[in-house]
Amino acid sequence: MTKFLFVVNILFSGLLLILSLSYYFNLESFSLFSVFSLFVPILFLINLLFLVFWMFRKSRKLILPLGTLFVGYLFFGSFYAMFNEKGEVSPDDLNIMTFNAWRFNKNGWIKDSNIGDKIIDFIKEEDPDIICIQEHSRMRYKQLRQFNYRSETPPYHVPRTTQAIFSKYPIVSEGSLDLPRSKNNIIYADILIEEDTIRIYNIHLESFKIVPSRESFSEEESEKNYKRLVKTFDKQMEQAKIFDVHRESCPYSYVVCGDMNNTQFSNVYKQLRGDLQDTFFEQGSGFGKTYSLFGLPLRIDYIFPDSSFEVIEHKNYKNRLSDHFPVKATLRRKPNP
Numbered sequence: 001m002t003k004f005l006f007v008v009n010i011l012f013s014g015l016l017l018i019l020s021l022s023y024y025f026n027l028e029s030f031s032l033f034s035v036f037s038l039f040v041p042i043l044f045l046i047n048l049l050f051l052v053f054w055m056f057r058k059s060r061k062l063i064l065p066l067g068t069l070f071v072g073y074l075f076f077g078s079f080y081a082m083f084n085e086k087g088e089v090s091p092d093d094l095n096i097m098t099f100n101a102w103r104f105n106k107n108g109w110i111k112d113s114n115i116g117d118k119i120i121d122f123i124k125e126e127d128p129d130i131i132c133i134q135e136h137s138r139m140r141y142k143q144l145r146q147f148n149y150r151s152e153t154p155p156y157h158v159p160r161t162t163q164a165i166f167s168k169y170p171i172v173s174e175g176s177l178d179l180p181r182s183k184n185n186i187i188y189a190d191i192l193i194e195e196d197t198i199r200i201y202n203i204h205l206e207s208f209k210i211v212p213s214r215e216s217f218s219e220e221e222s223e224k225n226y227k228r229l230v231k232t233f234d235k236q237m238e239q240a241k242i243f244d245v246h247r248e249s250c251p252y253s254y255v256v257c258g259d260m261n262n263t264q265f266s267n268v269y270k271q272l273r274g275d276l277q278d279t280f281f282e283q284g285s286g287f288g289k290t291y292s293l294f295g296l297p298l299r300i301d302y303i304f305p306d307s308s309f310e311v312i313e314h315k316n317y318k319n320r321l322s323d324h325f326p327v328k329a330t331l332r333r334k335p336n337p
Helices: 002-024 031-056 060-076 115-126 138-143 219-247 267-273 279-283
Strands: 094-100 130-134 149-152 164-167 171-176 185-193 196-204 253-259 291-293 296-298 301-305 309-316 327-333
Touching: 002 031, 002 060, 002 267, 031 060, 031 219, 031 267, 031 296, 094 115, 094 196, 094 253, 094 301, 115 138, 130 196, 130 253, 138 149, 149 171, 149 185, 164 171, 164 185, 164 196, 185 219, 196 219, 219 267, 267 301, 279 301, 279 309, 279 327, 301 309, 301 327
Parallel strands: 094 130, 196 253
Antiparallel strands: 094 327, 130 164, 149 164, 171 185, 185 196, 253 301, 291 296, 309 327
């Protein structure tokens, strides 16, 4: 029995190691790796269970899952945050929220006619200084009067999902990257805070276009979903590279917010984040779940400030107001050297 379990352990350890190497060497051309990256947390958990099992049996076989977990941690980082020391929040700190509002339940996906108003109430209660909304509803801006300034996706003759950046501080300029062949997009706003200008990017990368259900696991649907995921991840990498070129010319300090529709274990995440901070790693706790796919707690919504900011606080919400969960971070500008 133990020989069989060790073979199983080898298989799961090998898969995690292969995915770790694919992440490290940016093997984006192998779409299979992108799809399997969704299951990296499960592979971590399975190897952890094997580690405990071999420790209980006092077997040297524990070296395999232990080494695998160590390599995985080196390449991916932790998918569970703890022991972060919270900073002391100051009234002068900047509170930024990102939220895919699912069009404020305009199409009635959640069976509650008041969800749209509940989202508005939630935003008013949390009172961020800046909020980036994906899948926005244009008619809702009148309910967000605490923000004196806003930037929305310009109307197009080609349909796009609407995004918005609401701010309590003046927006001095704005723009759109106009992602090709996609309903999703990236917009940005340059915001004047006292005498300093910062840029806020609101990103909404290509969506999964998969509705989790039991039928999704049928042989026919599984094949369709696999092909859809491969196509989606390829499109996301193309969009991430377009963004990477644009931010290189940014003259200001900047913060990247939004729904990336991919996990921290993907090369899409690696491309988007670059050398930016991930507020979850800095001050988050738990799994940081922002989306649930087939029961898997995924983190696909992020806030990435550049090095000119100190991350004071990160917060994940459990409010079931959309298919995504909101994220908020408190940032502080570092003094100029």
